[in-house]
Amino acid sequence: MVRIVDVAKKANVSTATVSRVITNSGNVKKETIEKVMEAIQKLNYQPNILARQLRRLETKTILVIVPDITNTFFSNILRGIESVANKNGYQVLLADAHNNVERESNFLDILYQKKADGMILLTARIDQNVIGEISKEYPVVLACEYFEGSQIPTVSIDNISSARKATDHLIGLGHKRIGFISGPLGGVLGRDRLKGFQQAMAQQNLAVPPFLVQEGDFSYESGYNLMLKILTLDLPPTAVFAANDEMAIGAIKAIKSKGLRVPEDLSVIGFDDIKIASIFEPALTTIAQPTFEIGLKAMELLIKLINKDSITKNQYMLEDKLVIRDSSKELS
Amino acid sequence: MVRIVDVAKKANVSTATVSRVITNSGNVKKETIEKVMEAIQKLNYQPNILARQLRRLETKTILVIVPDITNTFFSNILRGIESVANKNGYQVLLADAHNNVERESNFLDILYQKKADGMILLTARIDQNVIGEISKEYPVVLACEYFEGSQIPTVSIDNISSARKATDHLIGLGHKRIGFISGPLGGVLGRDRLKGFQQAMAQQNLAVPPFLVQEGDFSYESGYNLMLKILTLDLPPTAVFAANDEMAIGAIKAIKSKGLRVPEDLSVIGFDDIKIASIFEPALTTIAQPTFEIGLKAMELLIKLINKDSITKNQYMLEDKLVIRDSSKELS
DNA sequence: TTTATAAATGTAATCGTTTACACTGGTTTC
DNA sequence: GAAACCAGTGTAAACGATTACATTTATAAA
Structure with a gap:
C-alpha cells in the first residue's frame, strides 16, 4: 500500500x-x-479514506432506510436522493428493512457508530420517541412518512388531501358504496389516507360501514386477500380505493378471480403510480407522487442539517396528481 | 463524544x-x-468504527454494483447477499448503475479508496481487463454475469442451456417460426441466451432468419418497440422468446396493442421469473433463476476471498427451472 | 520457599490522514 | 530600513481505536 x-x-x-x-x-x-x-x-x-474520515470525523456517507426495496415506488425516490448526494460528494448506504421493524431499528447502529453523517427515513415504524431523540443528536430527515407534532424535517405529499381527491374521483363517477383497503393503521401514512377517504365520504353524506374498511399492509398479497373478503359481503361495494398500487393490483386480481370485471363491475383506484400501474390491465387509476422530487428535497434538507445551515421550514408538502386510467369508470 | x-x-x-x-x-x-x-x-x-477500521485496515463493508435497482429481479439476489453478509458482520453498500457503464466504473473508486473490503458485481459491462486487474488486488465476485476465460469467481445459472430449455419448450409446442428479443449483445449474458436459442433451433433444423432476432437492452420499452417491429413482418413468428421478463411483458403489450392475443395468436416466453411474471395477464411462462441462492453463494465466496481462504472452484452453476404458465400454448 | 507458568492488565506504538501552528524569504508600506 | 504582511512550505499533534510487548499478579509445580 x-x-x-x-x-x-x-x-x-x-x-x-x-x-x-x-x-x-x-x-x-x-x-x-x-x-x-x-x-x-x-x-x-x-x-485512504478511512484515515481522512477519522481525522475529519465525517464519513461523507448517508444512510437511507427503505421499508421494502422490492416495492418500485421507492426506487425513484432513491434516484432523487442519489442525484443530490453524488453532486455533493456523498455516498448512499442503502438499508432494506424487509418490512420488519426490528431490522429497521438495528440500522440505527450505523448512525451511532458514526458510519454515516446522517439518515433519511422512508419509513416511520420505529418508535417516534426513539427517532425524536436521535434527531436531536444526528441529522435525520423523514420522507413520505412523518410523525405528528414532530420537529423533524419532513418531505411528503399531503396524504389526507390526496386520499380525499382519489375518493372524490370515485364519488364523482357516481359511486356511493365504496370500499377502502388501508395501509397499516399503526403508521400515520396508513391513517392519513384513511382519514382522507373518510372525510370525502362524510362531506357527501355517504356511509362508511366498518366492514368496507379493511386494514392491509401495503403488500400485493394483503390486497388480494382483503378484496376476496370484501367480495363475500351481501352487498359488495361498486368501487374500491386501495391505499397503494400493489394492493390495488392484488384487489383487481381478486376481483377477476371471482369472474367479475374491472371497471365494468367494480372500479378500483390505487395510490403511488408505480411503473406497473400503467402496464397492468386494466391500467390503474391512481395518485402519482412526485417521487424523484421527494428524494431530491429530502437530500437537500439533510445536507443542510449536516452543514448546520438554518432551515426555513421543516414540513415540505409536494404536489401529487390524480392519474385517471382504465380501472375506474362511471357507475352504470 | x-x-x-x-x-x-x-x-x-x-x-x-x-x-x-x-x-x-x-x-x-x-x-x-x-x-x-x-x-x-x-x-x-x-x-468509533472509523478508528477501528483505520487501525485494522478493514471496513466490514462490501460493495454491490447493481445494473438497475428498479428491476425487481435483483432485489432477491440482494436479499441473499445481505443475509450472509449480516450473519458475518458485514454491511452492504449498494450502488445502482442506472444501466450506465460510466456510473458503474465510477463506483470502483469506493474499492480503491478502501471504503469496502470487496465487491460483488451483478453486471459485467465494465471492461473485462479492468475488472481482471482489480480482481488481482481486491476480492471480487461476479454474480449472474461472467467473463469468458476469466478466473474471477462467478455464480450464475447456465444461461446457454437455460435458453435452450426455453426454446425447446416452444419447439415442443409445435412452434417452428420463433422470434428472439435479446439482451445487449455487448454482454455475455445477452450473447449466451442468444446462443442457447440458436443451438436449440439448429438442433431441430429450424431456420433463424436474422430479422427474427432483435437486440434489446432488457428494458420494458425495448421489448415493446422491438415486438412492434417484428409484427410488421410479412410472415410474423408464432412464438417469441424474450431474454428477460421485462422485455417479455413489453412484447406482450405490443402484441395486444395490435389486436392480437397471447397465447392464442402468439406464444411468449420470458426469462428470470420476476414477481409480476405471475401476476401479469397472461401469466408469463419463464425461466426461474434461484436468485436468493445466487446471492447467498456469491457472498459466501466473497467472504472466503476476503479471508484469503482457498476456494475449491470458481465457477458455480446453479439450477434454474422452467415455469410454464399461460403465455405459451400449443400451436393450433 | 522458590521457581515456573499462566492469567490479567498496562504502556505506548500504530493505522494514514488533516491541520494548527511555526517558519522562511520576499514584497509592500510608511 | 524597520514593520507588517503574504505566499509557500514544513513540523508535529491530533483523530480514536487496536495490539505487540512489557509488566504485574495469581496459581501450580518442585
Whole structure:
C-alpha cells in the first residue's frame, strides 16, 4: 500500500503539502502541484479514506432506510436522493428493512457508530420517541412518512388531501358504496389516507360501514386477500380505493378471480403510480407522487442539517396528481 | 463524544482492557468485564468504527454494483447477499448503475479508496481487463454475469442451456417460426441466451432468419418497440422468446396493442421469473433463476476471498427451472 | 520457599490522514 | 530600513481505536 509519505518523499515535499494538493485547499505553488501530481501518478496513489474520515470525523456517507426495496415506488425516490448526494460528494448506504421493524431499528447502529453523517427515513415504524431523540443528536430527515407534532424535517405529499381527491374521483363517477383497503393503521401514512377517504365520504353524506374498511399492509398479497373478503359481503361495494398500487393490483386480481370485471363491475383506484400501474390491465387509476422530487428535497434538507445551515421550514408538502386510467369508470 | 479513554477512566482500567472487553478478545477477569460494561452503559459509549477500521485496515463493508435497482429481479439476489453478509458482520453498500457503464466504473473508486473490503458485481459491462486487474488486488465476485476465460469467481445459472430449455419448450409446442428479443449483445449474458436459442433451433433444423432476432437492452420499452417491429413482418413468428421478463411483458403489450392475443395468436416466453411474471395477464411462462441462492453463494465466496481462504472452484452453476404458465400454448 | 507458568492488565506504538501552528524569504508600506 | 504582511512550505499533534510487548499478579509445580 502506498501512503501519503511515499508520495511526499518521491515529490520531495512534506505530507502536509501533498495533503493540500489532493484536497486542493489552496496555497500551493503551481510547480509544486505538478511535482506532487506526477508522484501520485507514478505511484498510483489513492488516499485512504478511512484515515481522512477519522481525522475529519465525517464519513461523507448517508444512510437511507427503505421499508421494502422490492416495492418500485421507492426506487425513484432513491434516484432523487442519489442525484443530490453524488453532486455533493456523498455516498448512499442503502438499508432494506424487509418490512420488519426490528431490522429497521438495528440500522440505527450505523448512525451511532458514526458510519454515516446522517439518515433519511422512508419509513416511520420505529418508535417516534426513539427517532425524536436521535434527531436531536444526528441529522435525520423523514420522507413520505412523518410523525405528528414532530420537529423533524419532513418531505411528503399531503396524504389526507390526496386520499380525499382519489375518493372524490370515485364519488364523482357516481359511486356511493365504496370500499377502502388501508395501509397499516399503526403508521400515520396508513391513517392519513384513511382519514382522507373518510372525510370525502362524510362531506357527501355517504356511509362508511366498518366492514368496507379493511386494514392491509401495503403488500400485493394483503390486497388480494382483503378484496376476496370484501367480495363475500351481501352487498359488495361498486368501487374500491386501495391505499397503494400493489394492493390495488392484488384487489383487481381478486376481483377477476371471482369472474367479475374491472371497471365494468367494480372500479378500483390505487395510490403511488408505480411503473406497473400503467402496464397492468386494466391500467390503474391512481395518485402519482412526485417521487424523484421527494428524494431530491429530502437530500437537500439533510445536507443542510449536516452543514448546520438554518432551515426555513421543516414540513415540505409536494404536489401529487390524480392519474385517471382504465380501472375506474362511471357507475352504470 | 465519549471515547474509549473516558470509559477506561471511569472503570479504572486501561484503554487496552476496555478494548479487549468490547471486542471480547478474551483474557479479562469477569469482575473487570462487569466494571467496564457498567462504565460503558453509564456513559452510553459507542466505539468509533472509523478508528477501528483505520487501525485494522478493514471496513466490514462490501460493495454491490447493481445494473438497475428498479428491476425487481435483483432485489432477491440482494436479499441473499445481505443475509450472509449480516450473519458475518458485514454491511452492504449498494450502488445502482442506472444501466450506465460510466456510473458503474465510477463506483470502483469506493474499492480503491478502501471504503469496502470487496465487491460483488451483478453486471459485467465494465471492461473485462479492468475488472481482471482489480480482481488481482481486491476480492471480487461476479454474480449472474461472467467473463469468458476469466478466473474471477462467478455464480450464475447456465444461461446457454437455460435458453435452450426455453426454446425447446416452444419447439415442443409445435412452434417452428420463433422470434428472439435479446439482451445487449455487448454482454455475455445477452450473447449466451442468444446462443442457447440458436443451438436449440439448429438442433431441430429450424431456420433463424436474422430479422427474427432483435437486440434489446432488457428494458420494458425495448421489448415493446422491438415486438412492434417484428409484427410488421410479412410472415410474423408464432412464438417469441424474450431474454428477460421485462422485455417479455413489453412484447406482450405490443402484441395486444395490435389486436392480437397471447397465447392464442402468439406464444411468449420470458426469462428470470420476476414477481409480476405471475401476476401479469397472461401469466408469463419463464425461466426461474434461484436468485436468493445466487446471492447467498456469491457472498459466501466473497467472504472466503476476503479471508484469503482457498476456494475449491470458481465457477458455480446453479439450477434454474422452467415455469410454464399461460403465455405459451400449443400451436393450433 | 522458590521457581515456573499462566492469567490479567498496562504502556505506548500504530493505522494514514488533516491541520494548527511555526517558519522562511520576499514584497509592500510608511 | 524597520514593520507588517503574504505566499509557500514544513513540523508535529491530533483523530480514536487496536495490539505487540512489557509488566504485574495469581496459581501450580518442585
